[in-house]
Amino acid sequence: MSKTKTKVLIIDDDPKVGWILSEGLSKKFEFVTARDGIEGLQMVTTESPELILLDIKMHGMTGIEVLEKLNKLEERPEVIMVSGHGDTKYVVDSIRLGAAEFVNKPFDVQEVEIHINGVLERSRLRKEVTQLRGELESKSAHSGFIGDSGAMTKVKEIIEQVADSELTVLIRGESGTGKEIVARSLHQQSSRKSKQFVKVNCAAIPRDLLEAELFGYEKGAFTGAHKTKQGRFEIADKGTMFLDEIGDMPLELQSKLLQVLEQQEFVRVGGIQNIKVDVRIICATNRNLEEAISEKVFRDDLFYRLNEITLLLPSLREREGDIPLLLNHFVEKYNEQYEREFSSFSPEVIDQLNRFSWPGNVRQLENMIKQVVVRGDETIIADLIRSASGGSPQRTAGSGEISRVAGSTDTGLVSDTYSLKERIGQIVAREEKALIGEVLQKTNWNRRRAAELLEISYRSLLYKIKDYKLNSIE
Numbered sequence: 001m002s003k004t005k006t007k008v009l010i011i012d013d014d015p016k017v018g019w020i021l022s023e024g025l026s027k028k029f030e031f032v033t034a035r036d037g038i039e040g041l042q043m044v045t046t047e048s049p050e051l052i053l054l055d056i057k058m059h060g061m062t063g064i065e066v067l068e069k070l071n072k073l074e075e076r077p078e079v080i081m082v083s084g085h086g087d088t089k090y091v092v093d094s095i096r097l098g099a100a101e102f103v104n105k106p107f108d109v110q111e112v113e114i115h116i117n118g119v120l121e122r123s124r125l126r127k128e129v130t131q132l133r134g135e136l137e138s139k140s141a142h143s144g145f146i147g148d149s150g151a152m153t154k155v156k157e158i159i160e161q162v163a164d165s166e167l168t169v170l171i172r173g174e175s176g177t178g179k180e181i182v183a184r185s186l187h188q189q190s191s192r193k194s195k196q197f198v199k200v201n202c203a204a205i206p207r208d209l210l211e212a213e214l215f216g217y218e219k220g221a222f223t224g225a226h227k228t229k230q231g232r233f234e235i236a237d238k239g240t241m242f243l244d245e246i247g248d249m250p251l252e253l254q255s256k257l258l259q260v261l262e263q264q265e266f267v268r269v270g271g272i273q274n275i276k277v278d279v280r281i282i283c284a285t286n287r288n289l290e291e292a293i294s295e296k297v298f299r300d301d302l303f304y305r306l307n308e309i310t311l312l313l314p315s316l317r318e319r320e321g322d323i324p325l326l327l328n329h330f331v332e333k334y335n336e337q338y339e340r341e342f343s344s345f346s347p348e349v350i351d352q353l354n355r356f357s358w359p360g361n362v363r364q365l366e367n368m369i370k371q372v373v374v375r376g377d378e379t380i381i382a383d384l385i386r387s388a389s390g391g392s393p394q395r396t397a398g399s400g401e402i403s404r405v406a407g408s409t410d411t412g413l414v415s416d417t418y419s420l421k422e423r424i425g426q427i428v429a430r431e432e433k434a435l436i437g438e439v440l441q442k443t444n445w446n447r448r449r450a451a452e453l454l455e456i457s458y459r460s461l462l463y464k465i466k467d468y469k470l471n472s473i474e
């Protein structure tokens with residue numbers, strides 16, 4: 001049996017302590033000895049003992065002083081204090097400083113053995129708990145982020161590698177691929193996780209308000225600025241700022257963002273004072289930023305600065321084998337949310353789901369599953385897929401094509417119903433989708449300009465883009 005013995009460092013100016021313990025316990029422990037505090041502290045580094053027996057009263061540094069120094073180490077061995085007569089007044093100090101146990105001189109060797117074993121056992125359990133907690137945290141950081149396919153395993157790997165760094169991450173991918181979930185996961189797995197995760201959707205906030213929202217404003221900076229207001233960057237201090245739809249950030253603001261990235265400081269609207277912040281930035285977009293650069297609507301210097309790491313999320317079509325996992329996850333989620341007891345899908349339906357091309361990716365799948373669970377009827381899947389794919393479920397089977405509907409006159413939205421109301425609704429939807437697609441193409445996906453031309457509000461255009469699953473990916 002060649003089990004390595006636990007190493008115990010004895011720091012005591014009385015050599016007898018070492019002799020007695022070595023004599024009685026050398027079969028179980030390996031003892032190394034130091035005659036004073038300074039030598040003892042050195043030996044902590046050179047010998048890496050698991051436990052220290054530390055005399056309280058020594059010439060030179062006292063045991064209490066040694067313990068204080070040990071506490072400055074990132075990790076220190078467990079400490080058992082050895083006290084002589086009259087040292088009791090130091091006991092309280094030792095407890096405060098985290099000594100694990102006491103032995104009184106003169107001691108009984110067996111008693112010391114029991115104490116050493118007890119302390120080592122407690123320390124081992126503590127380490128186990130810490131490790132389990134760490135594992136649990138890293139699991140829960142990925143919890144709700146489903147996917148075991150090769151493509152998703154790679155994504156999770158990159159998240160783990162870059163989460164706890166200061167690198168700016170640009171998350172790209174089609175709509176509904178989980179960019180926001182990834183941004184949250186990056187924050188959750190970083191040391192900033194106890195601070196704020198602040199999300200700003202650059203496309204959803206009107207451009208005039210975006211600057212004030214991000215950087216705050218001083219009282220009187222503009223009409224209506226009755227008092228000074230902190231911007232989101234200040235709120236995100238020491239935390240993470242998630243700039244969603246970064247491709248829609250107006251050019252004027254891009255230079256101010258670049259300044260925050262480079263100097264970690266900015267000025268509030270209407271202010272003169274530089275405000276320093278420590279913010280980690282994560283961005284997401286489903287727009288083609290390279291194209292936006294060539295069209296001079298996105299700064300190339302900002303692009304390079306944002307793009308320290310790019311995480312490209314695969315479309316659902318590229319995630320071989322993930323659909324059944326996602327099904328289980330969403331069934332569980334909506335059973336709980338809507339107090340339903342939908343059990344499982346038949347192999348035929350799973351096959352249909354596997355063969356669909358999912359232009360709206362995970363979001364689209366989630367919406368379908370939600371409807372199935374709420375209605376408790378899996379047969380609606382065929383209809384849902386048919387209407388999502390333009391009438392014919394076969395069209396999409398295994399095609400892997402991206403739904404590129406901008407400007408297309410996709411006729412598929414009409415199904416074979418005789419209900420006049422439903423038919424008209426479908427025709428209107430088809431026309432509306434085609435017109436919005438055309439205008440978006442005309443304006444190079446400048447949504448604000450498109451909303452003006454269509455004479456609808458910017459917000460309702462965003463809803464319609466989502467509803468019709470229009471996307472700009474060419």
Ligand SMILES: Nc1ncnc2c1ncn2[C@@H]1O[C@H](COP(=O)(O)OP(=O)(O)OP(=O)(O)O)[C@@H](O)[C@H]1O
Binds near residue numbers: 146147174177329363
């Ligand atoms: N891997 C995943 N596991 C579980 N749920 C997911 C996953 N990916 C996405 N989802 C779910 O799909 C929906 C869309 O995800 P998310 O909002 O993160 O997508 P997105 O890429 O930001 O889309 P968009 O570009 O339209 O903003 C969310 O409800 C999210 O919870």
Ligand SMILES: [Mg+2]
Binds near residue numbers: 179180244284
């Ligand atoms: Mg998003």
